[in-house]
Amino acid sequence: QVQLVESGGGLVQPGGSLRLSCTASGLTLDVNAVAWFRQAPGKEREGVSCISSRDGSTYYSDTVKGRFAASRGNAKNTLYLQMNLLKPEDPAVYYCATDVGPGGAYYWCSGTTEPSDFDTWGQGTQVTVSS
Numbered sequence: 001q002v003q004l005v006e007s008g009g010g011l012v013q014p015g016g017s018l019r020l021s022c023t024a025s026g027l028t029l030d031v032n033a034v035a036w037f038r039q040a041p042g043k044e045r046e047g048v049s050c051i052s053s054r055d056g057s058t059y060y061s062d063t064v065k066g067r068f069a070a071s072r073g074n075a076k077n078t079l080y081l082q083m084n085l086l087k088p089e090d091p092a093v094y095y096c097a098t099d100v101g102p103g104g105a106y107y108w109c110s111g112t113t114e115p116s117d118f119d120t121w122g123q124g125t126q127v128t129v130s131s
């Protein structure tokens with residue numbers, strides 16, 4: 001069974017840091033494109049970061065560029081999102097995603113990356129930023 005599980009969310013003060021993890025079972029995360037999305041109440045799901053297949057180039061949305069860093073773990077079934085300098089506008093449910101189909105191995109991330117580009121999702125982890 002293919003499954004993604006996020007962890008590491010929680011409550012943090014503005015300016016603080018959190019590290020989210022995404023652990024896969026039934027698949028690896030070392031080849032196909034992988035991404036982090038987030039969704040706040042009443043808002044559409046938005047892309048946060050995406051790591052391309054093949055060359056591993058990483059895309060970040062303008063809202064998190066310079067503060068967040070996505071990486072694949074040394075274990076082939078892990079993905080991380082290091083979030084620094086968290087702001088009051090960052091709270092959301094954060095999801096990891098990948099495309100397990102053949103297209104996922106030939107996917108280059110960009111500003112046009114959409115949730116519909118990915119077919120496998122975790123259940124999400126809540127991030128809250130509050131003083």
